[in-house]
Amino acid sequence: MSDLKYCQGPKCHTYDTKDRKKGPKNNKRNETRRRSNLYYLNNNACSMQCQADWFDVYGQRALDHFGRITQPKVLTQDNAWRKTYDWRGRSDEGHNHYVYNHLTEERRPITEQQYNNDTTIDDQGRLNI
Ligand SMILES: [Zn+2]
Numbered sequence: 001m002s003d004l005k006y007c008q009g010p011k012c013h014t015y016d017t018k019d020r021k022k023g024p025k026n027n028k029r030n031e032t033r034r035r036s037n038l039y040y041l042n043n044n045a046c047s048m049q050c051q052a053d054w055f056d057v058y059g060q061r062a063l064d065h066f067g068r069i070t071q072p073k074v075l076t077q078d079n080a081w082r083k084t085y086d087w088r089g090r091s092d093e094g095h096n097h098y099v100y101n102h103l104t105e106e107r108r109p110i111t112e113q114q115y116n117n118d119t120t121i122d123d124q125g126r127l128n129i
Contacts (some may be wrong), residue, residue: 007033008041009050010057077103079125083115099127 006012012032013020020030033046040051080103086096097115098107110129114120119128 004034004036005038005044007035007038007046007050008044009046009053011053012046012050015047015049075103075125077101080104081121081125081127083110083121085115099129 013030020033022031023029038044038046040048041054045051045054080101081099082102084100088095097112098109100107114129121127
C-alpha cells in the first residue's frame with residue numbers, strides 16, 4: 001500500500017465535500033484530504049483550488065526565500081538544445097535520435113544511449129557531447 005499524505009492546501013478542510021467529512025453524528029468535522037496521489041502542486045495539493053490557496057499564502061515567501069529572478073534569463077544558441085527523434089515505422093530499425101538547436105535549427109545525430117543519458121544536455125539546455 002502506498003503512503004497517504006495530507007493535502008498541503010491551507011484551506012483544504014474548509015471545502016465542504018462528502019469525503020472530507022469525519023466523526024460521529026454529534027461531532028461532525030471536515031478534515032484536510034489525505035491521499036496517496038495528490039496530483040497538484042507537484043503531488044502536494046488535492047485540487048487546483050488548494051494549489052492556488054497554497055500560493056496565495058506561501059508563494060510570496062517562497063520566492064523571497066529561494067531567490068527571485070532579478071535580471072533576464074537568456075536563451076542563446078549555446079543553451080537552446082533539445083533531444084528528440086524521428087519515429088520510424090518498423091520497430092527493428094530503431095528511432096532516428098538527434099539533438100536539435102531550436103534557435104539555429106541545427107540537427108546533430110546521437111546514439112540511443114546518448115538520447116537516454118540525462119547528461120547529454122544539461123538542465124540549462126547546454127550540449128555536453
Ligand atoms: Zn486540498
